[in-house]
Amino acid sequence: MTAVAEPTAQHVAAVECRCVRITFSADETRLTTAAQRMVTWGSRRWRGRANYLSYPPLARWALFPGPPVTAPDPMPADLIRAAVTGCVAGPPEALLPAAIMLSTGCPARMLARRTAGQMYGDLRWWACDEDDADLAASIAEALISTAGGSITRPAAP
Numbered sequence: 001m002t003a004v005a006e007p008t009a010q011h012v013a014a015v016e017c018r019c020v021r022i023t024f025s026a027d028e029t030r031l032t033t034a035a036q037r038m039v040t041w042g043s044r045r046w047r048g049r050a051n052y053l054s055y056p057p058l059a060r061w062a063l064f065p066g067p068p069v070t071a072p073d074p075m076p077a078d079l080i081r082a083a084v085t086g087c088v089a090g091p092p093e094a095l096l097p098a099a100i101m102l103s104t105g106c107p108a109r110m111l112a113r114r115t116a117g118q119m120y121g122d123l124r125w126w127a128c129d130e131d132d133a134d135l136a137a138s139i140a141e142a143l144i145s146t147a148g149g150s151i152t153r154p155a156a157p
Contacts, residue, residue: 017128022140026149028092028119034146035095038139039088042102046083055080057105057131073109076101093121100125100139104132119149 046052053059058077074082079101082088090098097108108125123140127133144151 017126017131018133019124019126020133020137021122021124021153022137022151023120023122023153024140024144024149024151025118025120026144026147028114028117031119031143031147031149032092032095034143035092035099038099038143039095039102042099043083043086043088046080046102047086049084052080052084053077055105057128060128060130061105061107073097074101075107076105080105092119096121096123096140096143097125099143100136103139104136106131106133106136108136 058080061076079088079098083102088098088102093110093112097110100106100108104125104127106125106127108123110121110123112119112121114120125133125136127136141151
């Protein structure tokens with residue numbers, strides 16, 4: 001995906017980003033618990049910080065003409081703003097993307113279905129060259145592994 005961003009009226013820059021996708025299955029309760037713990041840690045990082053808008057990934061994503069995720073999925077700035085005030089919450093399927101966004105600033109979303117205590121997820125995040133896509137992949141893989149899960153489609157390098 002290439003987007004044209006206008007950081008100032010004086011110049012226009014093309015910003016490259018890519019979508020990274022993994023699919024997985026994991027124990028729903030264990031994944032929810034692990035992801036909630038990571039969201040709590042990520043929220044603690046931002047709590048009370050007035051300067052969160054200067055975080056480089058947020059500045060980059062603010063330049064895109066349209067977000068890669070669609071409503072009602074939040075963008076990283078929405079989650080970090082909520083974390084600043086101590087109000088990050090959401091359903092279980094929102095926790096894994098929230099953990100990625102709070103830690104890396106990369107927009108993320110997940111579609112999930114549940115069957116007999118298992119969560120089957122299709123997790124995607126978007127990363128520019130300067131973003132930490134590898135950290136996002138490591139977070140997702142660690143949380144899924146902690147939940148006794150397996151990745152059926154690994155993230156591409």
